[in-house]
Amino acid sequence: MRAPILVTGVAGFIGHATTHRLLARGERVIGIDNLNDYYDPALKRARLAGLEGAEGFSFRTMDVADAASVASLMRDHGVTQVVHLAAQAGVRHSIEQPFAYERSNVGGHLAVLEACRHQPGFVHLVYASSSSVYGDKPMGGQGFSEDEPSVSPVSLYAATKRACELMSQSYATLYRFPQTGLRFFTVYGPWGRPDMAYFSFTRKILSGEPIDIFGEGRMARDFTYIDDIVDGIVGALDHPPERGGHRILNIGDSQPVGLMDMIATLERALGREAIKIMKPMQPGDVTATYADVSKLNALTGYAPQVNIAEGLKRFVAWYRDYYRV
Template sequence: MKRIMVTGSAGFIGYHTAARLLRDGHEVVGIDNLNAYYDVGLKQARLQRLIDQSPDAFTFERISIADRQQMERVFKEHRPTHVIHMAAQAGVRHSLKEPHEYAESNLVGFLNVLESCRSHSIRHLLFASSSSVYGSNENLPYSEHHSAEHPLSLYAATKKANEMMAHSYAHLYGIPSTGLRFFTVYGPWGRPDMAYYSFARAIVEGRPIQVYNQGRMKRDFTYIDDIVEGIVRLLDRPAVPDPDWDAERPDPAVSSAPYRIYNIGNHEPVPLLDFISILEKELGMPAVKEFLDMQSGDVVETFADTADLRRDVGFAPSTPLEIGLARFAEWFKTYHSVGKEAGK
């Protein structure tokens, strides 16, 4: 049994990760500030499920990771052995409108996490990065061993900065740190600002959905349970220095420090219009499509190379989109009482 701190425990990935850890018999200390970036009621519902699931093993602290004193307090009081850092200001498009929120949460907040890990000799820090760090790199599939030096949004830049910050702390203080580049995560209890969720809301309400780049986009949609499985398997595999790392030909995925980067994606990019078609089928309703130009900061395609993850932990995401979207649609219709108003 471990005592694991999960930041962002009221968020989408943080909630599912905490629930899995509790099922596996661990103690979980959850941190979240319950901000209003999206429906706070959804975040509270996730938290309540964690409390109901394991009232004796789950502890929750409502604080901001950007609050240095509060972070120092919760680490001192709860003394976690491992940290899974999922808290962040999310959203590529929102970063164009509110950049300071990203600096506060994703940069200052992450620094506080690193400092707390240093002060309390954390055995392993796993932290959320993003496929968005690959930016203008068009060498597909995206490999952790490729350059990721040209992010196209401030959100992506903060995630790349997190990787560099974690590396410096791994080098200076020996903190085993593993960065996880997630690829378009979806599933039940998801984020309302994500395309699949906002599409579902619009479809059931009879509103048009906004389809960017005239629909000519592909995404490596990754089901939430696969993301969590990857996290859990890596938890017991702390990053170690690579004895073959060459400073003259530096590999960005590994290091002479205890630091590692992994992609966690489905390795099967799906055209956006095919995705919408499956969602229409699962909701039993057609979508009214409004085709628009490409959004600033967005990319045409994401595609994860997951060979390293499969080699090192014997697993890589593989849930078919048809199965994952069916599960999401079932949850969505139940949570939002879709059809009940019409007596269905």
């Protein structure tokens, strides 16, 4: 019997979707999550409810920064592959609650690294980074390449994610176990995070509330549908680097969409027009994100399949069903 895969942050948006995919192909998965209240824990429990009882799945309530518990869990179950997605998310929230990011992101990543390096026969650690590590970049030209310098983060969240990448590089050099960091670009879709713009816009549009449009609508994002993200995660997991290797890969749609275009697409999916209030750029935000995914494509054949119109249509259908609106 194959060893189980550990998925951290299993009740999160990306974690639960990745776990569904792994279980569907016959893997065993141990999921951990601390079910914190950064956003409605009921949504996290609902995601988890869709996994519990599935063949090959087990769950532990656990803080990923509890190094002793993570190491014990991996040791007891012979875990040799980890998909580390647990983190304190949110660019703006990192300005208000910086110490939460130090513990969950930096401390949590270190706990996972330590557990992996002590695990006999360890195969591969795949972990979540973020496009925010690139800092700001105006629209136009080519997308962000993994080879570009990532030395000017504009939020503490971005700084913690870059710190995790550097920690992984040091552990790969010192302890020679394979690692892949994935820089996610604006993930969206059913079961998403309520703090994301498309999600909060949907709630406000349906309730007749105005929406705040930061950056006066001049921002753009490389919106990436959740199923495409999972394709990239699982593809990367199946292709570990050479022994001791550590690599960074972008994972995005590679088709940036202007904020106003996203809102117009969402309005069409909802059949309602938003009441819009234009506001200046918020601290920590970046003007545009745009992924060059050529490295991930060469490694795994990664090619996003779901465009923004179809993705938002699926999200709206899920939202209306989940919230009964």
